[in-house]
Amino acid sequence: MAKRLAVRIDDRLIHGQVVTQWVNIFKADHIIVIDDQVAADKMQKSILKFAAPPDIKVSIYSSDKAAEQWQKNQFGKGSVFVLFKQVGQIEKTADLGIVFDEITIGQMAVTGERKQIYKQVGLSKAEAETLLDLEKRGIKFSFQMIPTDKKIGLQERIKKVFPDLL
Template sequence: MAKKLAVRVDDRLIHGQVVTQWVNVFKAQHIVVIDNNVAKDKMQKSVLKFAAPPDIKVSIFSVDKAVEAWEKNQFGTKNVFVLFRDVNQIAELQEKGVSFEEITIGQMAIINDRKQIYKQVGLSESEAQTLMDIEKTGVKLYFQMQPTDKKESLEIMKKTFPDLH
């Protein structure tokens, strides 16, 4: 079982801010990326592994493989930093029996039908509802771009999407 576990949504996955700030604040020794598309793409997997510091183990799983790894030993015995590209795969993982205590929502590009919710976080109404549904299961969710930023609750989504429930 992981010593410490931090979970974050950031559509850039492993990048400068994750490596220079989040990994250091959390003292991560192992990064787990959970993304169905990346898990199938050798090039993306190579790029992500190259982006991580050399002393940090990187594992890249599909949702199904993440469930297997979680059931085996909850991603190992080190400090683990879990990254998702989007909220739907968190919901998929939760439907398969894996849930986390706390999740930080970081950058999600403001594209297509996404509306700006907080700084560089864009969500569609269905993604916002998915987060509300996850929160109802007892998971603590909040927006936070950098470790030094104040944590913002999901309530700020209701300014943009008043029909969330």
């Protein structure tokens, strides 16, 4: 079982802010990306592995492979930083038996049906509903762009943008 585990959703996955702030604050020695599309794309996998510092192990799993690794050893023994790109992947992973205690929500571009819910975070109504459903299953969500920001609760922001969901 991982000694320490931090989980974040950020549509940029491994990028400067994750590497220079989140991974350092958390003292991660392993980054795990869970995304079916990225796991199937050799080019994206190469780019993400290149973006991480050379002393940090990077694993990129589909939801199914992540569930297999979780059942095997709960992602190893070190300090693990898990990244998701999409809300749907979190739901799929939870359905496969991996339920994290807490997930921090970082950047999710405000595009299409998404409405700005917090700083550079957009959620569609369907994504907001999914997060609320996952919260009922025991996962605590909070918005936090950088480690020094105060954590803002999921329901607090959803109430302002999608009041009919609460």
